[in-house]
Amino acid sequence: MDIKRIVLLLFAGNSIFTIKNEKTKNHYTFRVKKPRSAAARVWNISVMGPYNNWLYMFTLRNGNYHFSDWYSRVKPEDIRVKAFIWFLNALNRERLPDKLSVQFSNHCCRCGRRLTDVESIKANVGPECRKYINTER
Ligand SMILES: [Zn+2]
Numbered sequence: 001m002d003i004k005r006i007v008l009l010l011f012a013g014n015s016i017f018t019i020k021n022e023k024t025k026n027h028y029t030f031r032v033k034k035p036r037s038a039a040a041r042v043w044n045i046s047v048m049g050p051y052n053n054w055l056y057m058f059t060l061r062n063g064n065y066h067f068s069d070w071y072s073r074v075k076p077e078d079i080r081v082k083a084f085i086w087f088l089n090a091l092n093r094e095r096l097p098d099k100l101s102v103q104f105s106n107h108c109c110r111c112g113r114r115l116t117d118v119e120s121i122k123a124n125v126g127p128e129c130r131k132y133i134n135t136e137r
Helices: 003-010 079-092 118-123
Strands: 014-021 027-033 042-048 054-061 064-066 100-104
Touching: 003 014, 003 079, 027 079, 042 079, 054 079
Parallel strands: none
Antiparallel strands: 014 027, 014 100, 027 042, 042 054, 054 064
């Protein structure tokens, strides 16, 4: 998948994806979710915890990271925060290492609904959301 497509899907509204270092097999699953009421360029970033639960990490707002003493479930120095920020920086530079794989879940990256048909799973977006995915940010 090319980097522009990854960025498009990543910020589509409700994306879930796993990044994996194919050498070390280290991997993390993240969710990038636009709050319903939020203005443009605001996303809540969570990481999947050990019991498949979502741990809120921070809010990405206009490219800045905002941690909350009350709501953040991980510390800024947590390896999972560092991994996410490292990944975002790599996307910004449009350079991903060969050993890194990116896998989106079988949920629509825009609305989060589970995808069932082959075409939608390939596109990572459901039929309704596909109309919007290339035009909005
Ligand atoms: Zn959708």
